[in-house]
Amino acid sequence: MKIVTVVGARPQFIKAAAMSRVLRRAHTEVLVHTGQHYDPQMSDVFFRELHIPKPAYDLGISGGTHAEMTARMLTAIEAVLLREAPDALLVYGDTNSTLAAALAAVKLHIPILHVEAGNRLGTMANPEEINRILTDHMATLLFACVPSAMASLTREGLGERACWVGDPMLDAFRFYRAKAGDQPQRTLPGLDGQEIAMPSRFFYLTCHREENTRDDAVLAQILLAMEGQDAPTLYPVHPRNREAALRLRDSLRLTKVKLLSPLGYLQSVALVAAAQRIVTDSGGVQREAFFAGVPCVTVFDHAVWPETMVGNCNVLASADAADIAGKLTLTPTWPTTDNPFGDGHACEKVVARLDQGIPSV
Secondary structure, three states: EEEEEEEEOOOHHHHHHHHHHHHHHOOEEEEEEOOOOOOOOOHHHHHHHOOOOOOEOOOOOOOOOOOHHHHHHHHHHHHHHHHHHOOOEEEEOOOOHHHHHHHHHHHHOOOOOEEEEEEOOOOOOOOOHHHHHHHHHOOOEEEEEOHHHHHHHHHHOOHHEEOOOOOOOHHHHHHHHHHHHOOOOEEEEEOOOOOOEEOOOOOOOOOOOHHHHOOOOHHHHHHHHHHHOOEEEEEEOOOOHHHHHHHHHOOOOOEEEEEEEEOOOOHHHHHHHHOEEEEEEEEEHHHHHHHHHHOEEEOOOOOOOOHHOOOOOOOEOOOOOHHHHHHHHOOOHHHHOOOOOOOOOOHHHHHHHHHOOOOOO
């Protein structure tokens, strides 16, 4: 079976690393990189260190409004699908790359396989929510990571197309954490070019969502919450936030918040596992914190992964220094039941379902 896989952003690279390793044992995969994450520190490093196969197509599409980006991707992906004539298209998650690929495939009557289907925030104000809903309703087979996603798909009348396989992120986390080891490296690359010594105790911060970074006053609240902790905070800065982070470091006279250049996945996994606590607005990092058994505070208005939000293992906070600081003091109670994200073999389960055949469209 020939399958075209479309990726474009950091979380998708991680899932593709796990899935391609299994999928290519029995099937032909044509990997397409849209270019949505184009910075070498957000893209190239992941392909290199995770040994992701080199994309057959690198479309180089990034920037512009949501409509402009999606439209250019739609045209380019359609050309790839016409040339390759695959048996199916495989997409991950909720990016513009995912929506554009699904739109191109459904118009060409190519079956769509959506991995990480069914997640819902409950608000159409979030652009990724729109991408998720539209992709799910176009897809032929829906692979859910968690039980709550299966429940959402069933409510929307998509239950017959869906199955719960677990989370490929858990597959990747376990595989690459073993490679990364339990201890992060001794120094880390500072954002201003200087090496930063690894502290013995630290908090880990990731912050990239537009609502948390577009306004200096909002980002300042998050940074001040971390500055007030009893150990340093390691903060790898997204390329688009670089100038704001450096500006706020100087204006707020931050000494405990250590600004880092973007990190590869192996370094990030090691830091997640070794951190005292994690503050993030990333759906992927909050899952990794849960996998590692590290308490997490998520600076966001909606529960992206409700399965992590049990026993104060992961709690929501507003972008307010006092709220974040208060949430960091909560004591978690870790669940003793089966992992809602599966058993670490989600990719094998996806491929096993494909081996049974894909319904025609």
